[in-house]
Amino acid sequence: MAWQPNPRRATPPPPQEVPATPGTIAEHRASGVSGEVVRVESGAVVLRDWRGRERAFPLRPAAFLVDDRPTTLVSPARATARRDADHREDRDATQRWSASGARTAARAPAKVASPHRILVEGTHDAELLERVWGDELREAAVVVEPLGGADHLAAAVRAFGPGRDRRLGVLLDHLVPGTKEHRLAQEVRQPWVLVTGHPFVDVWQGVRPHVAGLSAWPEVPKGQDWKAGICAALGEPEPALLWRRLLRSVRTYADLERDLVGAVERLLDFLIEPSAPDEPDGA
16 A cells, blocks of 8 residues: 555644643643642742642643643743743734644744754754654744664763753664663663653654555564665655655644653653752653
8 A cells, every 4th residue: 555645633622721720630741640730939830749749840831631632731820921931922923833743933034053952863863853843842932863773872972961051862773671782771870861752663653644645554574774764665666755745744743643742741840940859861
């Protein structure tokens, strides 16, 4: 079956804005933690899960799910003012919603690159992050750099020299216990490095199959190169051409699998949010 983009996909609406009033049930999208809102403090919302444990999460745009919808939680005291501001911004051509669900400036001056970095395995990973999170990354002046393969991770971390004001985020494919990638992630674990990842063999699988007009990605026999197997199954001899068509069909974060979105959002929280923890959990 030849690959065809799905022409009937609708671009999802921007995330709803909900006051973080106590008792509201919300789920933090990046971590999967859900519970009721307890309070808002220091730019973060505190959720209490069903076991009574409390955790704080930064109030980032579209960081939560409420009633299964992407949601921006805001302080109750500021909710009315924020709604009024949003109405003004909606009329202001200098504001827009990005593909990652964040509100960003349509035109912004160039910035000096942040000391923080995100490392990804290859150019396709970098292109996909640019496609969906590019506006947010540019606002934060965070550069994404390809590693050329996970095997180079330890050397790249040493060369970068992470520190309190020089944090490093890493996105790995196939980051599941028992894999080479999981072992490499453990080897570079330290306070100023956060390694996240997804369970897919390749970042292509992080794109939801309906984007390609498929019900599921074709099965590739064990031992066969995954990209080559996918191209053969879809009748496309050139992986580069298939990737270009697939990438062009990705419009927003809603076209990506939740595991991939969550992994990238955790990196952005770690690198961009001033309230990010000094000592992350790591891989």
